[in-house]
Amino acid sequence: MTGWRIRLEPVIRPLMRLHWRRTRGMTLGVRGLALDSRGRVCLVRHTYMAGWHLPGGGVERGETVWQAIEKEMREEAGVALTGAPDLFHVYSNERKFSGDHIALFVVRDWSACPPEPGQEIAETRWFAPDALPQDISPATARRIDEVLSGAAPEDEW
Secondary structure, three states, X not given: OHHHHHHXXXXXXXXXXXXXXXXXOOXXXXXXEEEOOOOOEEEEEEOXXXXXXXXXXXXXXXXXXXXXXXXXXXXXXXXXXOOOOEXXXXXXXXXXXXXXXXXXXEEOOEEEOOOOOOOOEEEEEEEOHHHXXXXXXXXXXXXXXXXXXXXXXXXXX
């Protein structure tokens, strides 16, 4: 089921970006770096693009970034926030999509909940930072390193 979506991604993504550009002047997304009690990081694999990524999604009209991160973590990763996440940094995603920005939150206070059933997420797994999957997206690997090493964040996603 996931193979055809990944193969069509080069066609679908530009169409979705055109739609987003027509309906939004600037786009804002959220990503959450959730850590469990063993220091592992939650990653998701989408049905529509290759590789492992931090859970997250777009901020919808009328929604705050706080509402968006809470919703996306619950829906995609089965992570119900029990405390406020820490806003780590806001990145420009200009290289991939003009006018796009991504707010990265670090999620430490949470409890497990069932993820929302849907066709967007193929798999959710927890990885030790020293055993990340080979097909992790480069930006995701950089964000994990920034958060866990204490390095200054880059401004570009």
